Amino acid sequence: MAITLTDAAAERVGTFLQNRGKGIGLRLGVKTSGCSGMAYVMEFVDDLDEMDKVFEEKGVKIIIDPKSLVYLDGTEMDFSKEGLNEGFKFVNPNEKGSCGCGESFTV
Amino acid sequence: MALLQISEPGMSTVAHQHRLAVGIDLGTTNSLVATVRSGKAETLADHEGRHLLPSVVHYSQQYSPLVGYPAQVRMAEDALNTIASAKRLIGRAASDAKTLAGHLPFNFVDSNASVPRIRTEGGDVSAIEVSAEILKSLKTRAEQSLGGELNGVVITVPAYFDDAQRQATRDAATLANLEVLRLLNEPTAAAIAYGLDKDAQGIIAVYDLGGGTFDISILRLNQGVFEVMATGGDSALGGDDFDHVLAEYMIKESGQTSTQAIVSLALMEARRVKEALTVHDGVETSCGHWKETITREKFNLLIEPWVKRTLLACRRALRDANLDKDEIANVVMVGGSTRVPYVRERVGAFFAKPPLVDIDPDRVVAVGAAIQADILAGNKPDNEMLLLDVTPLSLGLETMGGLVETIISRNTTIPISRAQDFTTFKDGQTAMTVHVLQGERDTVEDCRSLAKFTLRGIPPMVAGAARIQIMFQVDADGLLNVSAQEMATGVKSSIEVKPSYGLSDTEIETMLRDSMTNAQADKQARQLREMRMEAERTLAALDSALKTDAEQLLDATEIETILQAREKLADSCKLDDADRIELAMKSMEKAAEFYVARRMNSNVQSAMAGHRISEFK
Numbered sequence: 001m002a003i004t005l006t007d008a009a010a011e012r013v014g015t016f017l018q019n020r021g022k023g024i025g026l027r028l029g030v031k032t033s034g035c036s037g038m039a040y041v042m043e044f045v046d047d048l049d050e051m052d053k054v055f056e057e058k059g060v061k062i063i064i065d066p067k068s069l070v071y072l073d074g075t076e077m078d079f080s081k082e083g084l085n086e087g088f089k090f091v092n093p094n095e096k097g098s099c100g101c102g103e104s105f106t107v
Numbered sequence: 108m109a110l111l112q113i114s115e116p117g118m119s120t121v122a123h124q125h126r127l128a129v130g131i132d133l134g135t136t137n138s139l140v141a142t143v144r145s146g147k148a149e150t151l152a153d154h155e156g157r158h159l160l161p162s163v164v165h166y167s168q169q170y171s172p173l174v175g176y177p178a179q180v181r182m183a184e185d186a187l188n189t190i191a192s193a194k195r196l197i198g199r200a201a202s203d204a205k206t207l208a209g210h211l212p213f214n215f216v217d218s219n220a221s222v223p224r225i226r227t228e229g230g231d232v233s234a235i236e237v238s239a240e241i242l243k244s245l246k247t248r249a250e251q252s253l254g255g256e257l258n259g260v261v262i263t264v265p266a267y268f269d270d271a272q273r274q275a276t277r278d279a280a281t282l283a284n285l286e287v288l289r290l291l292n293e294p295t296a297a298a299i300a301y302g303l304d305k306d307a308q309g310i311i312a313v314y315d316l317g318g319g320t321f322d323i324s325i326l327r328l329n330q331g332v333f334e335v336m337a338t339g340g341d342s343a344l345g346g347d348d349f350d351h352v353l354a355e356y357m358i359k360e361s362g363q364t365s366t367q368a369i370v371s372l373a374l375m376e377a378r379r380v381k382e383a384l385t386v387h388d389g390v391e392t393s394c395g396h397w398k399e400t401i402t403r404e405k406f407n408l409l410i411e412p413w414v415k416r417t418l419l420a421c422r423r424a425l426r427d428a429n430l431d432k433d434e435i436a437n438v439v440m441v442g443g444s445t446r447v448p449y450v451r452e453r454v455g456a457f458f459a460k461p462p463l464v465d466i467d468p469d470r471v472v473a474v475g476a477a478i479q480a481d482i483l484a485g486n487k488p489d490n491e492m493l494l495l496d497v498t499p500l501s502l503g504l505e506t507m508g509g510l511v512e513t514i515i516s517r518n519t520t521i522p523i524s525r526a527q528d529f530t531t532f533k534d535g536q537t538a539m540t541v542h543v544l545q546g547e548r549d550t551v552e553d554c555r556s557l558a559k560f561t562l563r564g565i566p567p568m569v570a571g572a573a574r575i576q577i578m579f580q581v582d583a584d585g586l587l588n589v590s591a592q593e594m595a596t597g598v599k600s601s602i603e604v605k606p607s608y609g610l611s612d613t614e615i616e617t618m619l620r621d622s623m624t625n626a627q628a629d630k631q632a633r634q635l636r637e638m639r640m641e642a643e644r645t646l647a648a649l650d651s652a653l654k655t656d657a658e659q660l661l662d663a664t665e666i667e668t669i670l671q672a673r674e675k676l677a678d679s680c681k682l683d684d685a686d687r688i689e690l691a692m693k694s695m696e697k698a699a700e701f702y703v704a705r706r707m708n709s710n711v712q713s714a715m716a717g718h719r720i721s722e723f724k
Contacts, residue, residue: 016113016145026113041119042111044146080110084154084252087110087144 025061130476
């Protein structure tokens with residue numbers, strides 16, 4: 001099982017964590033919502049849950065709950081700029097369809 | 108493909124329901140928009156990577172308004188259709204605009220409209236509409252940067268902005284289709300940008316030196332709550348003065364005559380030298396054939412008088428807040444002119460601690476507004492930061508005799524509500540006019556009228572029997588609501604004060620200064636008016652008594668004596684001399700003494716008639 005970060009993504013997550021001044025790492029997950037089934041979750045982590053899995057990727061600690069992991073396995077997270085907008089995006093091989101805007105997806 | 112941001116723990120939203128919020132620093136010269144992305148507050152740049160948006164709008168017949176740099180370049184060739192510094196006009200009445208018109212190159216529409224309108228090729232516009240164009244431009248930039256529609260904005264305003272100016276700023280936001288989460292005072296925003304709200308408590312001085320204005324604000328933080336303790340400053344002092352004094356020096360040293368062309372050239376050179384001196388100890392300059400290396404020492408000497416003036420204002424603000432310098436925990440620097448090393452040095456020495464300068468002083472206010480917007484939009488877990496501000500001037504109402512009764516005094520923290528009971532002045536009075544005033548003076552003419560309304564339906568009673576409660580409420584945005592309620596019947600009337608025009612900080616300062624210099628005159632005016640009221644009340648009581656029982660209790664000569672004293676008292680009221688009135692009142696009381704005694708006896712007798720003495724024991 002693996003989740004990968006591009007260099008750009010790892011660098012930005014590191015910067016944001018440092019700027020925040022506290023936190024263990026980055027939580028990735030999915031939750032059932034959105035217009036097309038599932039939505040990605042990205043949060044800072046201050047406290048670990050009992051079941052959490054912790055990975056280290058390019059110096060960044062990634063925290064995932066086991067339920068989300070099955071949907072995210074093999075995903076690559078990237079940071080990109082599109083015009084004035086910038087942010088993270090997911091390239092997820094489990095994704096079979098998305099809502100067009102990419103915020104939610106089905107497996 | 109949507110681009111995602113990192114949320115606080117447990118705060119991630121459902122897809123397509125991101126709470127996008129930004130902070131906007133709507134400035135006189137430049138405006139900025141900032142937001143919090145993945146926990147980091149930052150100002151947003153345009154496509155060219157520029158963060159500042161010049162607060163300039165150009166109107167024309169052919170195309171829709173141009174905002175920012177494209178408008179700024181048209182300033183020279185098309186000044187009348189290019190509107191800059193709209194902030195100086197926002198919330199002001201047409202009459203104010205005329206006094207400002209000398210400084211602003213606008214073509215004001217001559218009309219009776221309460222809001223000044225500027226004639227442009229693209230139609231007549233008000234300062235609100237101009238500000239709305241600037242806000243729209245920032246909104247577009249923000250929505251492109253965040254990839255979605257904005258849920259709300261926090262817009263910063265100067266701490267001295269009055270109700271009308273705040274309301275007008277809100278109106279501009281509404282025109283731009285923006286939901287205002289809150290208006291935030293600029294110094295408070297700067298303090299938030301430095302995270303000073305995370306301290307448990309402390310007193311913070313915010314020193315804001317821009318190009319043309321200087322503001323000092325003293326904030327008190329207590330358990331996450333900010334309160335503005337005092338504000339002060341000078342609306343005609345800033346970095347431009349530094350340029351001018353240096354330019355004058357250069358022209359004088361070079362022996363040139365100050366023609367307009369030479370002055371504007373020298374000003375440009377002065378600005379360059381000033382900016383270069385922030386990093387270098389000396390900068391070579393020339394003016395005509397004259398050459399010199401301007402050292403920092405030389406420059407410091409030249410700007411010293413202005414820097415000193417800012418420190419005097421700091422001292423005054425401290426006195427207003429009743430504080431010693433050593434009680435200030437942090438000093439925050441805002442405004443481009445705080446880049447001048449000498450300013451930093453002197454401010455640091457004055458407060459005996461190094462000022463905070465890490466955040467770009469041009470952006471710090473927008474950054475603080477963004478942090479506040481992020482919290483208000485609900486992106487932070489259980490954060491209940493409440494910001495308090497103060498009323499810049501006292502709020503009160505007119506009482507009989509043209510006197511002002513203060514209900515909420517100046518520098519009171521808001522939100523606040525305060526009630527006071529008033530009563531009727533005349534027998535059978537069924538209505539009462541509530542005249543709401545702002546200012547520090549004792550007399551109505553010298554204060555600013557905010558609103559007037561009438562409470563009707565007071566049940567007829569003798570003078571002084573009715574109880575009317577007047578409630579003043581100022582909400583977190585500084586908007587005032589005044590209500591009046593007759594307590595026996597519950598009849599109520601109220602008004603939301605959106606005054607027709609606002610005051611500039613200079614006017615506020617003038618009003619404050621006047622109240623100090625005229626304190627003695629005000630005291631005398633109050634004494635006179637109060638004495639006059641007292642005399643009028645006595646006269647009214649006497650007249651009503653004479654009408655009831657003069658014929659039973661007095662003979663013709665006695666009536667004559669009393670009427671003569673009455674006449675003297677009535678005459679004395681026409682003079683502006685409290686002592687004379689007092690004297691006339693005393694002799695009147697003396698003349699009527701026997702009458703008062705007889706009335707009392709007769710009242711007692713009639714009350715006791717048919718009763719035995721023992722019944723009263």
